[in-house]
Each structure stands twice: as C-alpha cells, then as structure tokens.
Amino acid sequence: MNIFRFFAKSDSAPAARERLQVLLAHERASVGDSDLVKILRDEIMAVIAKHMQIDSEKVSVKMERGAQVSTLAVDVEIPFDAGKKKKKAA
C-alpha cells in the first residue's frame, strides 16, 4: 500500500459512530408503528387520497432523518380537474 495515501486518510471511526447513533436512535424509537415521521407520511397520503384520486407517479415523498430534526417532504402534483381546490403540500 502506498504510504502517502495511508497518511492522507483521516479517521473514519467517528463518522461510523455518528451515523450509527442517529440511525439506531430512529430505529429504537420506531418499534412497531410508533414512528412519527412514518405516521405523518401515511396520514398525509390518506388525506390526499380522500380528496382526489392519487396517481402515485405524481407524488414524491422524501425523508431525511437527522440527529436533532427529521424532514418529511411530500410533493403532490394536483391536476386541474382533480377538484376545485388546488394546493401544494410540503
């Protein structure tokens, strides 16, 4: 192995520790169906489905789980004839 590359590398263990802490905190908190982000996701989708026919291809759901905050972004394309109300949930 090239000795210069060896010294150029910084420790990767702290990154591993941090990633695991965030991941496991979320996984432990979401035993069964008590994961808040997941509940919100499912209920938001249910509400949208109540008012219009959901074309799943036109709905994008993104999650990013962080240490302090998670974000849930729901992007829905609502066609003109889906109903009178036109809005964008995010």
Add this chain to the structure above:
Amino acid sequence: MGKVIVVTSGKGGVGKTTSTAALGAALAQGGAKVVVVDFDVGLRNLDLVMGAERRVVYDLVNVIQGDAKLTQALIRDKRLQTLYLLPASQTRDKDNLTAEGVEKVITALRKNFDWVICDSPAGIERGATLAMRHADVAIVVTNPEVSSVRDSDRIIGLLDSKTLKAERGEQMEKHLLLTRYDANRAERGDMLKVDDVLEILSIPLLGIIPESMDVLRASNVGAPVTLSDDRSPPALAYFDAARRLNGETIPVAVPGEKRGFFGKFFGRKAA
C-alpha cells in the same frame, strides 16, 4: 433489457453487501444505469453501506404490497446520478416477500436499468431463494476458508436447481468472487489457495478482493469502496471485476503473488 445479478454466498459475513455496493458503484461509474436491491428483509444493511440510511422512505415490501410505487421507493445515490438503491424493509419479516411480488418488481427494474444487482441474505431460506430466482448471472462470494467454501458449494447447487433459469433447463452463469484474501497468510500457507478454491467449486473466477482496511473505512463513512477510495487495492479489484462482468477479458492478479515475465503473459484466465 438489463441483466439481473444475484450476489449470494450461503454464509454470512463474507462480503455480499460490500461487494454489491462496490460492483454496483463501479458499473455506474462506467456510465451504466444500475440499481442495487436489498433482499435482506428484517436485517437490511445495504442502505447503511451505501450511505443512504437516513433517506429511506419506502422499501421493497411496501412496493410488493402496493403501498408505494417502485419509483417512489428507489433512492438515487447522491454521488452517482445513475446509481439507485431499493432498500429492504427493516420492520417486517421475510414472509412479506411473495414470489409474484418479487417477479413484478424485478421485471419492472429490468426494463429500466442496465444492471439489477440483488443482495441476497445469508442462508438458504426464502429470502435467499427469492433473491436468486430471477437472476441471469450469479456472483458467489466466498472467503478462502473451509466453511465458506462448503456453503458456496451448497449455494451453487441451489442456483442450478431452484432458479427460473435452471427450471427452464438453461445454464445459470456463475462467477466466483473471492473476498478477504490475505496475501500474507497465503504466503505462510495458512490459507486455502486460489487454485484450491477454484478446483473445488469449479466455476470461473470473477476477481480476488484483498483483505483491506479500506473496506472497513468505506463502510464507516457510508460509501462503496470504489467511490470512497478509487485507487485502493480492493477498489481496483472491484473495477476489474466489473469490467469482466461487462465481458472484458482481463487476467486476474493474485494479491501478493510474485509473477515472472511469463506469468504476466500466461496468467490465470478470467471468467
């Protein structure tokens, strides 16, 4: 139509997930459109190795059960535009994988990607047999160690009997990927030799991945090793393996083996 690869081994901990991520990224780095699929329902880890664990919204089981569309469940890699991940479910169990559901998903992926790489769970149960079911090509990941070689032999038997290809009477294309190869131990004679493993399993060699700290480091930071350090020995070995998958003929170098002038020309034939 893309090709479906299963990365399998029977034994756990030999490097299936690492190899799935590294080969998937290597193929995508070459410009191909690639999706890596985690079949380890209940014990997923491909998301972690790919560094996408915080972005999982839907998973394979959601798609099979109709809770989400395939396009919603696919996670695009942040570093490589043409690399996607379909995660496994962490909370449900393997019974949620149905043969029909898996077939539908694989058929759809095959239409949209050049390579569909299925990361099999360890064992020979439902998850493993479903992961290999629709494969065109199998990569058998093996460590140069007796229990791994034995389990690989068992898996090769299943590949030749339980897959769609086998049932149609066709020959399953199988490749051996020898991982965690330690040149020092091989030199001391404490490790099964490459030729021994090849003779016992008698399937063509796709590559030899040296045992390396770079693999651990890559998983620590959540990047396939071909992305985290593309000049490291394991990365170079994975790039070569990816080229062989693409049909190129490149001689396989045995890590640490000193080759003479003739050895370079009459090297081991690759898969």
